[in-house]
Amino acid sequence: MVGVKVVAAAVIAAATPVSAQDYPNKVVRLVVPYLSGGSTDIIARILSARMSASFGQQVIVDNRGGGGSIPGTDAVVRAAPDGYTLLLANIALGANPSLFRKLPYDAERDLAPVAIVAIMPTLLVSHPSLPVRDVKELIALAKARPGALYYGSAGNGSVNHLTMEVFRWMAGIDVVHVPYKGGAPAFTEVIGGQLSLMFPTLVMSSYHVKAGRLIPLGISSAKRASILPDIPTIAETGLPGFDVNEWQILAVPSRTPAPIIERVQAELVKALQNPEAKERILWLGAEPVGSTPKEAAAFLKNETARWARVAKEARIPLVE
Numbered sequence: 647m648v649g650v651k652v653v654a655a656a657v658i659a660a661a662t663p664v665s666a667q668d669y670p671n672k673v674v675r676l677v678v679p680y681l682s683g684g685s686t687d688i689i690a691r692i693l694s695a696r697m698s699a700s701f702g703q704q705v706i707v708d709n710r711g712g713g714g715s716i717p718g719t720d721a722v723v724r725a726a727p728d729g730y731t732l733l734l735a736n737i738a739l740g741a742n743p744s745l746f747r748k749l750p751y752d753a754e755r756d757l758a759p760v761a762i763v764a765i766m767p768t769l770l771v772s773h774p775s776l777p778v779r780d781v782k783e784l785i786a787l788a789k790a791r792p793g794a795l796y797y798g799s800a801g802n803g804s805v806n807h808l809t810m811e812v813f814r815w816m817a818g819i820d821v822v823h824v825p826y827k828g829g830a831p832a833f834t835e836v837i838g839g840q841l842s843l844m845f846p847t848l849v850m851s852s853y854h855v856k857a858g859r860l861i862p863l864g865i866s867s868a869k870r871a872s873i874l875p876d877i878p879t880i881a882e883t884g885l886p887g888f889d890v891n892e893w894q895i896l897a898v899p900s901r902t903p904a905p906i907i908e909r910v911q912a913e914l915v916k917a918l919q920n921p922e923a924k925e926r927i928l929w930l931g932a933e934p935v936g937s938t939p940k941e942a943a944a945f946l947k948n949e950t951a952r953w954a955r956v957a958k959e960a961r962i963p964l965v966e
Contacts, residue, residue, distance in 0.1 A: 669729050669906050670703040676732045679718025681711035681828030684800060685847040685930060686894055689764055690734045692926050696917035705732075712827045714742060714802040714965070716749060723751040727901035729910060733757065735895050738803035740949030744957035745803050747964045754950070756900050759942035760911045763894040763918070766932035767867035768809055768845040769852075770880060771860040776842050781864050781884030784843075788819035797843040798832030801825045802965050805892040806832065808953070809845040809866050815960035816885050836860065847892065848873055848931030866890045873931045892932075893949075895942055907939055 694705040710718030715738040725731035778784040799806035826832040835841045854860045864880035868889040880888040915936040
């Protein structure tokens with residue numbers, strides 16, 4: 647019996663390098679745990695096109711929206727660790743352990759980060775009917791009308807939700823969260839005036855800001871955005887030290903062989919360096935990164951710890 651186990655282990659060990667060398671020999675799924683149309687989905691489609699060409703196999707985007715990105719992430723955790731199911735996760739991956747009472751997975755244990763893909767700010771916008779034109783006026787109004795202002799998000803743990811919760815905490819105001827299954831439907835409600843506020847991505851909001859349908863109040867990052875250089879940061883205009891960014895990380899199931907992770911990381915970096923892909927990502931207001939797996943793992947660990955502190959200090963309520 648011992649001899650059989652030794653032989654079996656040897657066969658598995660010998661098979662791994664071969665499978666890595668042959669990878670990929672079929673379609674690769676890139677799971678986006680959100681509906682189509684948001685920044686994570688757009689970046690996924692930019693990457694899938696370039697990686698399909700480089701791999702010589704199709705990389706298809708699989709949108710699995712809803713549930714605060716948890717069902718889509720769990721689908722990847724449960725997938726075979728063979729490199730044929732990838733996850734393009736975002737800020738929710740680091741924040742969800744501090745927002746949900748129970749998760750069906752442990753991201754640090756069950757996922758292997760491949761690379762940091764991109765980092766991007768968001769833009770605080772208000773509907774024109776709201777009598778505010780800058781951050782200070784918004785804070786004054788919210789303090790005068792506690793619980794009367796509603797903001798939209800792509801769901802619990804989304805960048806729209808998290809950024810506003812940090813804003814609420816730092817400003818000392820009371821605003822009401824209205825979560826949706828995706829950023830696009832929430833954004834539509836803000837444009838229509840059903841909601842007052844949101845932190846959408848720059849590319850989602852810039853056209854409507856220029857058309858006068860939305861009022862830009864401040865960029866969420868510590869520095870101004872290159873695609874909207876005339877709009878000041880929130881830190882400049884009312885809340886010194888405010889700095890929250892959206893980010894994306896590519897990850898795979900944790901038991902994926904290292905040679906396959908290395909191949910995926912190399913192809914991702916190649917895709918991010920493609921001039922056309924890079925230009926499109928910059929157009930989103932994002933900064934392409936393309937880190938190593940080790941750097942991505944350290945980044946995710948730091949972000950998870952950061953959001954644990956923020957959730958506690960800001961008293962963000964747990965979702966059952």
